[in-house]
Amino acid sequence: MVSVTGETTRTDRSCPPALVGPASGRAPCSLPGxxxxxxxxxxxxxxxxxxxxxxxxxxxxxxDLSLPILAVGWSSERFDGYNxxxxxxxxxxxxxxxxxxxxxxxxxxxxxxxxxxxxxW
Numbered sequence: 700m701v702s703v704t705g706e707t708t709r710t711d712r713s714c715p716p717a718l719v720g721p722a723s724g725r726a727p728c729s730l731p732g733x734x735x736x737x738x739x740x741x742x743x744x745x746x747x748x749x750x751x752x753x754x755x756x757x758x759x760x761x762x763d764l765s766l767p768i769l770a771v772g773w774s775s776e777r778f779d780g781y782n783x784x785x786x787x788x789x790x791x792x793x794x795x796x797x798x799x800x801x802x803x804x805x806x807x808x809x810x811x812x813x814x815x816x817x818x819x820w
Contacts, residue, residue, distance in 0.1 A: 735817035740779030774803040
């Protein structure tokens with residue numbers, strides 16, 4: 700797993716295109732293209748959430764474990780995004796990135812946002 704900063708996201712066009720955020724359900728906006736998966740960042744690797752995440756990620760990635768995925772939470776002080784990244788690595792995804800600053804840093808840098816796309820999964 701690799702940590703990605705706001706500057707990297709802004710300048711590096713090889714940054715992962717697939718975005719997944721453990722949505723809280725309260726955020727009105729998120730990163731463009733992000734898929735909000737409500738309560739996907741807590742628990743452990745052997746719970747029901749992990750099994751559901753396996754199925755949802757297989758759907759989103761069409762089973763391609765080499766697809767780059769960027770996990771995003773609210774900030775570096777909350778561990779939902781980081782935990783989601785760890786869950787994805789445990790599922791076998793090879794190119795998992797964690798946007799350490801989260802949506803808080805994204806907003807502070809004035810980067811584009813879209814309405815949060817929280818999915819029922």
